[in-house]
Structures are given as structure tokens and as C-alpha cells.
Amino acid sequence: MAVWWVTAVVIVVAALALCAVSLKVLREYERGVLFRLGRLRPVVGPGVLWVWPGADRLVRVDLRVVTLTIPPQEVITRDNVPARVNAVVLFKVTDPELSVMAVENHAVATSQIAQTTLRSVVGRVELDTLLAHRADLNDDLAKNIDRQTGPWGVHVKVVEIKDVEIPEAMQRAMAREAEAERERRAKVINAHGELQASDELFQAAEKLSGNPASLQLRYLQTLLELGADQNSTVVFPLPMDIISPFLQKASGFLDSFADRTAQGTNHGGTNHGGTNHGGTNHVGPTMKGTR
Structure with a gap:
């Protein structure tokens, strides 16, 4: 009787252990790629899944958007300016079967492709384009990376350049x-x-x-x-139409004074010429005698 009870307990414990090992629970955002004896089975959805120990191998695939940070990359722009550029990549798995069968580790592969593509794209543009037209570069990076990761069942949604150090x-x-x-x-x-x-x-x-x-x-x-202001010096502007008559009279007075001065000078020169004429009569014989 005791042996029977011991056997029953052992069987129950083994069954519970088998259930604990064999029963798998997949969340709503997960899919399971199942291999039975090395052969691919159809992709299983969320819920409870029975997996035979030793015969089946389950690979969980997360369908949520994954944020991947690209470490700073040393690049040289088209105009030969060295810069350090880092970025962030947002991607998600669209085909769980391809993400397991086509590539060993889709996250690592996507990271490496993103790094090389970032260096390649930035090296083809000038520094001004890198700083001013970052949105166009982001779209170009996303298209190039998505084209290479598409056969792996990975879709790149967004690529954003975070920082540019020069x-x-x-x-x-x-x-x-x-x-x-x-x-x-x-x-x-x-x-x-x-x-x-x-x-x-x-x-x-x-x-x-x-x-x-x-x-x-x-x-x-x-x-x-x-x-209105408390000024110590006040400047009174005078319109030209008020002072123009005075200016004209002053100009006329100066012109008449200049004419009178010129006439007086000419008159004095004439008298002096007469004196010279008299002197000429006196000097004439002297010069003649000298000859």
C-alpha cells in the first residue's frame, strides 16, 4: 500500500514537472516560431502552447516597435569636415518566420546595417546639408535601411539623427x-x-x-x-523762406562793397602811373647818358 502511494506521488510530481516544462504562454504581442525535431512548424499565436520537451524548440518573436540606438560614428562629410553622428532607429518585426529563418539575430543585424548606412549617407552630403536638411537625410536613411532589412521580415519605421558633433x-x-x-x-x-x-x-x-x-x-x-525738455542749450531752427531776404540783401551789400573796393584800387593805380610817367621823363636822359 505504501509503495503504491509513493508511486502515485512520483507520477503526479513527474506530470506536474512535465506540464511546467511543456506548457508555454505567449503574450498578445508575441509570436512563436516552433521547430519540431529540427523542422519548421507553422507560426503559433498568443495563448497557451504545448511544447514537447526534447523534441520541440520555441523561439519567441516580439512584434512591438523596438528602439535601437546607433552609437556615435566618426564620419567625414563631402566637404571634408570630420563629425561624430549618432542616431536612433525604430523598427518592428512584420514576419516572425523570416526574422528567425533569414537572419541569425535580426536586432544585431539591423544595428550593423544602420551604422554602415549612416556613415555612407552622411559621407555623401556637405556639413550645411547635414545641419539644415536633417529631415531629408532621415527619410533617406530609413529607406536605405528598410530596403536591406526587408528580406529579414523587419520593417524600419523611423530613423532620426540625434546629434552632430563637429x-x-x-x-x-x-x-x-x-x-x-x-x-x-x-x-x-x-x-x-x-x-x-x-x-x-x-x-x-x-x-x-x-x-x-x-x-x-x-x-x-x-x-x-x-x-518741453529741460535743456541748457536751445537751438532755434530758422526756415529758409524767412532768412532768404536777409541773405539776398547781405549778398548785394557784399557785392557792392567789393565793386567799390575794386574801383578805389584802380583809381589809385592810375595816379601812381602818372607819377611813373613823370619819373620816366627824368630817367630818360639818365639812361641816355649812361649809354
Whole structure:
């Protein structure tokens, strides 16, 4: 009787151990690639699965999106600028059977392909393109990597370049270039502003010249603005139409004074010429005697 109980207990324990080893549970996002005696069986879905110990081998395949970080890669751009570029790749398995049968480890293979493709694509573009048109490079990388991983049942969804590191000397050169570009834009904008301001001033001058009263009102407004502040020195601008008569009279006076001065000088020269004429009569015999 005791032997029978011991045998029953052993059988039950062995059965429980067999069930524990043979029963497999696949989650909803997992698929199972089953090999029985080395031969491929159909892909099994989520749920409870019975696997014969020693005869079956189950390979679990995750169907979720996998995030793969590409380590920094030393690359040289098309314009011979060294840079360190790293990226992130998002991929998922679309065919569990191919991901097991076509490649040994689809995650490692995808990582290696992503690294080599990153170096190849970045080496074909210039540094400005790498910095300014990163979205186009991301699309190009995703298409190239997906074309190579497609036969493995792996679909690359997104490739994003995370960071681009360039030498400090190149950073300083780019900073100087950006500063010069900003100064150029500032000068151009200032020149356009001066041109527009000159056009507006020209139109304002035309309007003010048509009505002298408006010019006087503008003059009084300017005086009011100057008197509003506590200034120790006040400058009174005088319109040209007010002082122009005085300037004309002053110019006429200076011209008449110059004419009178010129006439006085000519008259004095004539008297001196008469003296010379008298001297000439006296010197004539002397010069003659000398001869």
C-alpha cells in the first residue's frame, strides 16, 4: 500500500514537472516560431502552447516597435569636415518566420546595417546639408535601411539623427560666418530703411512746400518739442523762406562793397602811373647818358 502511494506521488510530481516544462504562454504581442525535431512548424499565436520537451524548440518573436540606438560614428562629410553622428532607429518585426529563418539575430543585424548606412549617407552630403536638411537625410536613411532589412521580415519605421558633433575650430568659424551674415542683413535692412525714409521725407517736403502755413506750424511744433525738455542749450531752427531776404540783401551789400573796393584800387593805380610817367621823363636822359 505504501509503495503504491509513493508511486502515485512520483507520477503526479513527474506530470506536474512535465506540464511546467511543456506548457508555454505567449503574450498578445508575441509570436512563436516552433521547430519540431529540427523542422519548421507553422507560426503559433498568443495563448497557451504545448511544447514537447526534447523534441520541440520555441523561439519567441516580439512584434512591438523596438528602439535601437546607433552609437556615435566618426564620419567625414563631402566637404571634408570630420563629425561624430549618432542616431536612433525604430523598427518592428512584420514576419516572425523570416526574422528567425533569414537572419541569425535580426536586432544585431539591423544595428550593423544602420551604422554602415549612416556613415555612407552622411559621407555623401556637405556639413550645411547635414545641419539644415536633417529631415531629408532621415527619410533617406530609413529607406536605405528598410530596403536591406526587408528580406529579414523587419520593417524600419523611423530613423532620426540625434546629434552632430563637429570640432571646436569649425564651430568658431561657423559662429563668425553667422555673425558676418547677421551684420550683412542688418546693413541691408538699414539701407532699405534709409531709402524708405528718404522717400517719405521727399513726399512730406513736397506737401509742406505747397503751403507755407503748414511749414510755420511745423516750425512752431519743433519749438514746442524743444521747450518741453529741460535743456541748457536751445537751438532755434530758422526756415529758409524767412532768412532768404536777409541773405539776398547781405549778398548785394557784399557785392557792392567789393565793386567799390575794386574801383578805389584802380583809381589809385592810375595816379601812381602818372607819377611813373613823370619819373620816366627824368630817367630818360639818365639812361641816355649812361649809354
